[in-house]
């Protein structure tokens with residue numbers, strides 16, 4: 368894990384927990400998780416539950432909230448969609464783009480993901496770009512090319528002045544929800560590829576000096592790992608080189624297991 372920065376522990380609830388359940392989760396979790404434990408804790412509820420979850424944690428400025436997905440536009444005739452400025456208005460300070468379920472279930476293309484990422488950044492949210500290969504891509508030797516394509520296509524659409532605000536989550540598709548987490552070695556290797564792809568994209572766009580694109584800029588590129596992270600593997604993953612935090616699905620749904628992950632040390 369990066370020595371300078373606090374680890375980011377992010378809970379992706381996906382399509383779980385309506386407003387009441389979200390509020391009662393927060394009560395349970397906050398009792399188990401004392402403030403200021405050293406990590407940045409971010410919760411991504413379904414957007415309909417964002418306000419309720421945040422309201423239940425108003426006394427706790429150490430807990431942050433995010434939106435799981437946003438439309439590529441600010442507002443308009445887009446039935447069923449939520450925009451980044453609306454999420455910010457509801458109290459979100461973070462946003463995901465490019466989660467593999469968006470890519471595979473909803474058909475989000477690299478191009479759309481880049482526009483969502485840019486919208487998050489434009490709206491002052493901290494964008495997290497999710498990337499990762501399928502099992503087939505890994506077995507075909509396409510790990511690196513897949514990650515490079517996903518990073519370049521999305522980050523390339525974020526205005527240069529905002530590119531540094533982007534964080535990354537490496538989430539191999541074969542590890543999501545399967546109980547089969549990547550090994551620390553495989554995750555570290557992939558995180559290196561993500562960083563390299565980010566540096567390459569920033570360089571080709573003429574990154575500002577001192578930014579993530581500079582030769583010594585690694586400290587600005589935060590990469591989380593996601594995919595079957597659970598209390599029993601969280602500390603080892605966090606201790607692995609280049610892993611700056613975790614993006615957790617299933618194990619973030621119960622206050623006990625989420626609190627255990629938030630207490631994990633790298």
Ligand code: PGA
Pocket residue numbers: 379538542543544545546593594595596614615616617618
């Ligand atoms: P998982 O999901 O922890 O349930 O594998 C991670 C994610 O999809 O972000």
